[in-house]
Amino acid sequence: MIDAPGAQMPLRLRLDGGALTSNYRFLANASGSGVAGAAVKANGYGLGAREVVARLSKAGCRDFFVAHWAEAFAIADIVPPDQITVLNGVGEGDIMAALSLGARPMLNSPAQIERWRVAGGGRCHVMIDSGINRLGIGPEQISSGLFDGLDIDIVASHLASADEDGPQNAQQLALFRQVISMVPAQRRSFANSAGIMLGPDYHFELTRPGLSLYGGIARPQMAAFIKQVAFPQAQVLQIRDLPAAAPVGYNATFRCPAAMRVATISLGYADGYLRGFSNSGAAKFDGTSLPVIGRVSMDLVTLDASGVQNLREGDWVELDYTLADASRQSGLSQYELLAGLGQRYWRGWQ
Ligand SMILES: *Cc1c(COP(=O)(O)O)cnc(C)c1O
Secondary structure, X not given: OOOOOOOOOOEEEEEOHHHHHHHHHHHHHHOOOOEEOEEOHXXXXXXXXXXXXXXXXXXXXXXXXXXXXXXXXXXXXXXOHHHEEEOOOOOHHHHHHHHHHOOEEXXXXXXXXHHHHHHOOOOXXXXXXXXXXXXXXXXXXXXXXXXXXXXXXXXEOOOOOOOOOOOHHHHHHXXXXXXXOOOOXXXXXXXXXXXXXXXXXXXXXXXXXXXXXXXXXXXXXXXXXXXOOEEEEEEEEEEEEEOOXXXXXXXXXXXXXXXXXXXEEEOOHHHOOOHHHOOOOEEEEOOXXXXXXXXXXXXXXXXXXXXXXXXXXXXXXXXXXXXXXHHHHHOOOHHHHHHOOOOOOEEEEO
């Protein structure tokens, strides 16, 4: 967060800790005989990794997944470092940090395995690529002796299309099942948020939800159970009464169809409220909807406030940000809607 001593922050992210915990419990239950870890990379999907980790740890979560070593350091005083997994693995420049911290790398390639073995790194995890063809050890790279001498806790793989019903899920599952018999690991982990809903075959000992912890609807059948966690709010900077035909915002993409009251709020694409919300998003004040009119600017958004005569400069409005709806409105993925939330919000957990 950026902060100005004495100044009030003009935008805030209201964060519902009860909803986060409730989402975790739902996903842990839905993981059946497996336990649920948590993906907390990218600063807890934009919400604040430290607060997220503290709450999930209290709710019983014991496996936290970040992408970078710096992200592991950022939470290593909150949970035991050996509960933290660094998904992007261990590069040449990471070895010292990895050994000193005690978080565990997800080893993604034969080169990373060799690096870890030579460094005497100790307990680790291994990622098998079962078809996303991104990070991980391809089945064709597994040779006899590859895992010799490693102390492997988790063998993992990652689904490419768990939010869809095509054939790829079952294909990846079959390949994962085939390969794990060759990896001497304590635990197996396969499913992300959407994967959990694919059923018991996908659960194994540990699941790795991210998106749905934070309110994302990864598959439709979760919609009744997953609660919104993040609620962006912005302060009204100015209110103007404009005549019919007045243009609003950059490039005049909106013209007032009649005389209108327009409220300009302190929020913009620099805060992750991207231009896809131009002329399509909305905010609420006192239960009344205020549609976004005109283009989203870097630091400003204009709203049709004609329906709220009691709105004053300095009042707060709450943006419509239920992720599935906001995704449809903006053309952004639910992931982008969360991870893009910027550094200018005052983040307030309740
Ligand atoms: C981000 C990530 C997850 C979490 O996925 P969601 O779709 O957000 O639930 C799980 N596993 C890996 C390897 C990831 O990179």
